[in-house]
Amino acid sequence: MIDFELDEEQQLIKDTVVSFARDEIRPHAREADEKGLVPAALVQKGWELGLVQGTIPEEYGGFGNPHSAITGAIVAEELAYGDLSIALHLLAPRLITVPVLELGSPELRKEVLPGFCGDAFRAGAAAVMEPRMDFDPSAPATTLTRQGDDWVLAGQKCYVPLGAEAEHFLVVAGTANGGGPAHAQAVVVGRDTPGLAVGERERNMGLKALATTGLALDACKVPAAHVLGGGAAGTARLANLSRVALAAMAVGVARAAYDYARDYAKDRRAFGQAIAQKQAIAFMLAEMAMEVDAMRLLTWEAAWKLDRGEDATREAYLAKRYAADLALKITDNALQVLGGHGYIRDHLVELFLRNARGFATFEGLAIA
Amino acid sequence: MIDFELSPALSEMRDRMRMMAEYMMRPIAREYDEREHEKPWEFINTTWQLSKGASVGPNAEAAEVTADAAEKAAAKQAERAAGQGSANAERNLRTVVAVEELSWGDAGLYLAIPGPGLGGAAVLAVGTPEQKKRFLGRFKGDKPVWSAMAITEPGCGSDSAQIQTTAVRDGDHWVLNGTKIFCTSGLMAGDPKNSNGFIVVWATLDRSAGRAGIKSFIVDAGTPGMTVAKCEDKLGIRASDTATLIFEDCRIPLDNILGSPEVPTTSEGFKGVMVTFDATRPIVAASALGVGRAALDYVREELGKQGIPIRYGIAPGKLTAIERDFMDMEAQLQAARLLTWRAAWMMDHGQRNNLEASMAKAKAGQVVTWVTQKAVEMLGPLGYSRELLLEKWMRDAKINDIFEGTQQINMMIIARRILGYSSKELS
Numbered sequence: 001m002i003d004f005e006l007d008e009e010q011q012l013i014k015d016t017v018v019s020f021a022r023d024e025i026r027p028h029a030r031e032a033d034e035k036g037l038v039p040a041a042l043v044q045k046g047w048e049l050g051l052v053q054g055t056i057p058e059e060y061g062g063f064g065n066p067h068s069a070i071t072g073a074i075v076a077e078e079l080a081y082g083d084l085s086i087a088l089h090l091l092a093p094r095l096i097t098v099p100v101l102e103l104g105s106p107e108l109r110k111e112v113l114p115g116f117c118g119d120a121f122r123a124g125a126a127a128v129m130e131p132r133m134d135f136d137p138s139a140p141a142t143t144l145t146r147q148g149d150d151w152v153l154a155g156q157k158c159y160v161p162l163g164a165e166a167e168h169f170l171v172v173a174g175t176a177n178g179g180g181p182a183h184a185q186a187v188v189v190g191r192d193t194p195g196l197a198v199g200e201r202e203r204n205m206g207l208k209a210l211a212t213t214g215l216a217l218d219a220c221k222v223p224a225a226h227v228l229g230g231g232a233a234g235t236a237r238l239a240n241l242s243r244v245a246l247a248a249m250a251v252g253v254a255r256a257a258y259d260y261a262r263d264y265a266k267d268r269r270a271f272g273q274a275i276a277q278k279q280a281i282a283f284m285l286a287e288m289a290m291e292v293d294a295m296r297l298l299t300w301e302a303a304w305k306l307d308r309g310e311d312a313t314r315e316a317y318l319a320k321r322y323a324a325d326l327a328l329k330i331t332d333n334a335l336q337v338l339g340g341h342g343y344i345r346d347h348l349v350e351l352f353l354r355n356a357r358g359f360a361t362f363e364g365l366a367i368a
Numbered sequence: 369m370i371d372f373e374l375s376p377a378l379s380e381m382r383d384r385m386r387m388m389a390e391y392m393m394r395p396i397a398r399e400y401d402e403r404e405h406e407k408p409w410e411f412i413n414t415t416w417q418l419s420k421g422a423s424v425g426p427n428a429e430a431a432e433v434t435a436d437a438a439e440k441a442a443a444k445q446a447e448r449a450a451g452q453g454s455a456n457a458e459r460n461l462r463t464v465v466a467v468e469e470l471s472w473g474d475a476g477l478y479l480a481i482p483g484p485g486l487g488g489a490a491v492l493a494v495g496t497p498e499q500k501k502r503f504l505g506r507f508k509g510d511k512p513v514w515s516a517m518a519i520t521e522p523g524c525g526s527d528s529a530q531i532q533t534t535a536v537r538d539g540d541h542w543v544l545n546g547t548k549i550f551c552t553s554g555l556m557a558g559d560p561k562n563s564n565g566f567i568v569v570w571a572t573l574d575r576s577a578g579r580a581g582i583k584s585f586i587v588d589a590g591t592p593g594m595t596v597a598k599c600e601d602k603l604g605i606r607a608s609d610t611a612t613l614i615f616e617d618c619r620i621p622l623d624n625i626l627g628s629p630e631v632p633t634t635s636e637g638f639k640g641v642m643v644t645f646d647a648t649r650p651i652v653a654a655s656a657l658g659v660g661r662a663a664l665d666y667v668r669e670e671l672g673k674q675g676i677p678i679r680y681g682i683a684p685g686k687l688t689a690i691e692r693d694f695m696d697m698e699a700q701l702q703a704a705r706l707l708t709w710r711a712a713w714m715m716d717h718g719q720r721n722n723l724e725a726s727m728a729k730a731k732a733g734q735v736v737t738w739v740t741q742k743a744v745e746m747l748g749p750l751g752y753s754r755e756l757l758l759e760k761w762m763r764d765a766k767i768n769d770i771f772e773g774t775q776q777i778n779m780m781i782i783a784r785r786i787l788g789y790s791s792k793e794l795s
Contacts, residue, residue, distance in 0.1 A: 001375040002461055004710050010370075070370050136683035236681070266787060277794050282783035283776075289786045290707070290727045297706035298699065301372045317680040318699040360684060 010071050017078040020049060025082025032209035033351055036201075038089045046090035047121040051075055052097055060109065061117030067101060069241055069303035072368030073248035077296065080252030084355040085209035087249060091366050092161045096124035096168045098367045099186055099238050103228035108188060112168060125166035127157035127215045128242075128364025137172070137184065137239060137363040142217060144173035144185050144227075151227060153189065153220040161365060163198045163213030167191050171217065172235065172364065183232035184239070187222050195220040206354035233311070238367065240306055240316035245366035247299040247316070250323035250359045251292060257334035257352040258288040264347075265337050281337055288330045295323045303368060324359035331356040372706075378458060378465055385466045388418070389473025389658075394757075397474040400607035401760050405599055407556075408477060408607060415481050416512040460647065460712035464654035468705075471658025472665075475764040476607030478655060483507060485553060486648060487515030487568040490584055493644055494626050503586060506564055514565040516557035518548035518613055525550075526777045528570065529579040529638070533615060535571040537629075540622050542585055544571055544593070544615040552771070554611025555599055560590030567594070567613065568626065577631050579638035584626040593618030604763030648772055649725040650711040653732035656768035657708060660701045660736040663743035663761045667694065670747060693746060697739045704732040723785040730778035733769035740765040 006014060024045055032038050056062025072094075079087035093116055100112050116122050130141055142155025153173055160169065169189045175182050189196060199214025228234055262285050265276035275281045302315035331353040335342035342349045374382065392411060400408050470478040484492070484507055491503050506513050524530040533546025548569065551558075557565035567587045574581035587594050593616050600610040622629075671678065671690065678691055687695070711728040714721035740762035744751035751758045769775050784794050 001371055001373065002378075002458075002709055002713055003369055003371040004713055005370070007369040134683065134685065136686060138681050138683070239681070262786065276783075276787050277789065279780075279783075279794075282787065282789075282794055283779050285786060286730075286779045286782035289782060290731055293710075293724075293727060294703035294707055294731060297710065298703055300370055301702070301706065304370055304372050314680045318695055318702070321684070321695060322699040322703065 006074065009065075010068075010074055013071060014074050014078060016049060017051075017075050020046070021078050021082030025079065025086050028086065029083035029209075029348060029351065030345075032083065032086060034208075034345075036208050036211070038086050038209050042086065043089060043121045046086075049090075051091065052093040053117050055101065056097060056113050056117055057101075060113035062113070067098065069244050069306040069368040070300060072241070073244050073299050073303045076245045076248040076366060076368060077252040077255070077299075080249035081256045082252075083209070084249060084253050085207045087252070088161055088207065088210050088366055091245070092166075093122055093124035094367050095126035095161070095170055095364070096166075096188065098241065099170050099228055100188060102237070103186070103230045103234045104188070105225045105229065107225045108228075112188065115167065122167070123162040123165040124168055124170075125160050125162050126170040126172075126242075126364045126367075127160045127163075127217075128170075128172045129157065129159045129362075131156060131158040131214065139182075140172055140174050140184055142171065142173040143176050144187060144222070145176045147221070149224055151187065151222040151224065153187065153195075153217045153222055155217050157215040157217070158199075158202065159204075159212050159362070159365065160198075160215045161210055161212050163215055164201065164211055169196075169215065170364075171215075172238075173217075181232075184235045185231075186228045186235050186238055188226045188228070189217075189220060189222055193220045193222070204358075206351070206356075206358050208354075236311070236313055237306070239364070240302065240312050241367045242364045243316040243320040244299060244303045244306065244312075245368035246359060246362050247295065247302070247320040247323035248368065249366060250320075250327035250356065251295045251299060253352055253356050253359075254288070254295065254323075254327040254330040255292045257331040257349055257356070258285070258292055260347070260349055260352070261285065261288070261334035261337040264341075268338075275337070284333045284337060288333060291326045291330060295319075295326050298322055306368075320359070327356040327359050328353075374465065375458065378462055381462060382465050382469055385469035386472070388415075389469050393470070393473030393477045397477065397757060398754075398760065400474075400477065400480075401604075404601065404606040405609070407562075408480065411477060412480065412482055412512050419481075419483070420508065458716055460650065460715040461709065464650050464708055464712045467651050467654040468658040468661065471655040472662045473658075474607065475655055475659050475761075475767075476605040478658075479552060479605055479608035480556070482512035482514050482556070482563065485515055485557075486517035486644075487557065487566060487586075489647060490517060490568045490626060490644055491515075491586065493647070494584070496623075499586070499623070499626070503566055509564070511563065513563045514553045514557035516551050516553045516565070516567050516611075518551040518554065518567050518569045520548065520550040522547055522549055526774060529582065531570055531572050531582055532575070533569065533571040534575070535573055535583065535585055535625075537622070538619070541619040542622065542625065544569060544585060544587065544618040544620065546571065546615050547597075548613040548615070550600070550771075551611045551613055552608060554613050555596050555609040558587075558589050558594060558611065558613055559596050563589060565589045569613075569615070573629070574631050580634060581631050582638055583629065585620060586624040586626065587615075587618060587620050591618055591620060603766060604760065605767050643722075645773060646711075646720075646722050646725045647715060649729035649778070650708050650715070650721075652768055652772040653704065653708040653711070653728040656732035656736035656765065657701065657705050659761050659765045659768070660697075660704070660732075660739040663740045663758060663765075664694075664697055664701060666756075666758060667697075667743050667746055670750075690746065693742055697742055700735045701739055704728070704735045707731050723782060726773070726778040726781040726785075729773060730775050730782065733775050733778075736765040737769045 053062045054065045055067040058064040145152045172186050175185045195218040197216040202212045268275050298319040302312050302319040305312035335349045535542045556562045558567050569585045572581040595614045597612040597614045708728040711721050711724040744758050
């Protein structure tokens with residue numbers, strides 16, 4: 001039965017994250033971007049919200065809350081509203097915990113999950129994207145080849161969040177000689193695996209506070225227990241959970257820019273009135289408000305389908321595509337509302353625009 | 369808890385509406401587009417017989433008002449006992465779901481379906497019990513009945529506060545004078561040859577009072593002094609008449625006014641009248657969705673026949689232009705649908721939805737205009753041909769970007785709401 005209301009639990013989580021984003025994240029957004037660093041104290045405070053440990057079962061030391069993509073989308077939007085880089089940093093451990101929880105073998109769960117239930121933040125990372133123009137998440141160029149009882153990874157990855165500190169990497173590669181048809185497959189690789197080399201810190205247009213690196217995989221041996229289950233459908237599910245998280249974050253960034261521009265337009269005066277009283281400006285703001293809601297509803301619908309355990313490739317793909325387009329348009333229009341001031345780094349709008357530009361490209365940077 | 373699945377009752381109703389759209393509307397869609405001003409009487413009579421007194425469909429409102437109170441109470445109790453929400457709890461949602469299906473069949477024919485329509489909605493919203501009985505009771509009869517809403521005038525459209533039609537009290541009567549245009553179903557509701565219907569007319573009691581002076585009056589079909597002067601020739605929705613009504617010393621009983629006859633010193637009363645739009649805008653949005661989905665379904669089918677796949681999940685850079693267009697159409701339409709459902713759902717839950725109703729209407733009008741234009745383009749020479757319905761859908765679609773508040777009026781409402789501005793501060 002159609003319902004647009006969060007349940008009590010979700011509302012509670014949302015309220016917590018809303019104030020954290022407002023009081024803790026946003027005040028650090030500019031400095032983190034300029035310095036290329038998320039302050040350790042903030043990371044620790046974020047960890048204490050329990051966003052990672054929350055959905056890990058009690059037997060591994062977590063809180064044992066059920067995993068929900070809708071709840072994940074709500075959290076992702078609110079954190080990204082504060083700041084995208086900081087949000088991605090705080091949620092990076094989920095890139096390991098959620099896939100292992102959903103598709104990991106019992107051994108892998110036992111090996112990996114307890115490490116993410118401690119008192120201190122523990123980094124996790126996913127290596128999905130590849131440094132090539134024709135990168136296709138459904139057919140990665142990185143290969144996963146069977147060799148006896150083990151598998152072997154080879155390839156080059158990029159945009160690996162927290163690559164420098166993560167102990168585990170979720171790597172998505174194309175299967176070869178695997179018996180079945182070739183498909184994208186996710187595996188968990190330990191940092192000390194021979195042949196794995198973490199690259200230099202990357203320098204990107206946005207996400208400047210998020211420490212991303214490259215990752216070289218040269219004949220890395222992966223035990224069979226580290227290959228996630230579910231086959232092609234399992235990997236597709238992870239890709240869709242990722243699309244939902246990124247779409248939700250695009251909503252957060254777009255909403256941040258919209259709020260900023262709306263407040264500015266009500267304050268800024270020209271020709272004897274607030275510029276928000278001019279139709280040219282007011283209509284831009286109205287469209288932003290309408291599209292932010294539209295983006296969110298499409299994202300929630302995809303998340304809802306994933307929570308029902310159904311294939312949501314179409315919904316998640318379309319929601320992310322829509323959100324990426326609109327986040328760019330909205331942040332660009334927000335900058336336009338501020339005029340020359342929008343171009344100055346005293347205001348956050350140029351940061352929102354740089355971050356929003358990435359969504360069309362991003363894959364696998366977060367998971368709902 | 370967030371849920372995007374229709375309740376079993378709604379999805380069963382949707383299936384019935386879909387059948388009606390496919391088997392009763394599609395086959396005659398082209399015919400009544402070409403034969404503008406001729407009425408699809410067979411279709412009208414059949415829909416009347418099907419929906420009269422039903423709890424679903426164009427006659428739902430009337431059925432609710434006239435249903436035996438005891439029977440209704442018993443039904444409600446049974447529903448509660450069964451642990452299910454009252455069917456009534458989803459009334460607005462049910463309407464938008466039904467309207468999307470019917471408009472998928474044909475938007476013009478949907479508008480021509482007899483029933484209480486916008487006039488009836490106004491009576492239902494603000495009428496006294498006596499008025500509801502007197503005017504809505506007639507929707508239970510053997511012969512089809514329409515009602516209509518007359519707001520627009522030759523000199524004012526969106527700025528309805530500028531209405532020039534006057535209502536003057538003369539003893540036991542109101543006397544109306546003025547001209548109304550663009551009255552949907554005005555011919556069917558206002559001409560006694562067609563039905564025992566009525567028109568809800570906006571007129572001013574005091575022009576100097578501005579919006580505060582505007583009231584709604586109910587004029588029965590055949591009242592002396594009211595004439596249906598002409599029906600417009602239109603771009604689309606040709607199965608539905610769009611009438612000009614002239615009022616010359618048209619006398620109606622005193623108790624045919626909706627709401628209080630007092631002219632307040634504030635414009636609160638006018639705001640009350642405007643609340644009707646919060647219910648009707650999502651309905652127009654739903655009609656837009658139906659037309660848009662018709663076009664999208666057709667394009668999908670044709671692409672399938674040509675062996676052109678839509679590959680969800682591949683790298684964006686590998687998508688073909690056709691795939692990009694199709695995906696954009698699909699996502700845009702779904703975005704509009706979710707905004708529409710939300711606006712209706714809010715009303716069902718007693719939440720104020722003025723902002724969300726305008727979002728739904730603005731978005732759906734915009735989207736359906738673009739989607740149908742794109743569909744004509746994608747089908748190439750076939751799309752432009754009158755052999756197919758695509759070009760008709762494009763013509764039908766455009767009205768949704770205009771009536772019940774143009775896209776721009778709705779954007780203005782959204783802007784005022786998000787900025788906290790009055791109509792004086794942002795105009």
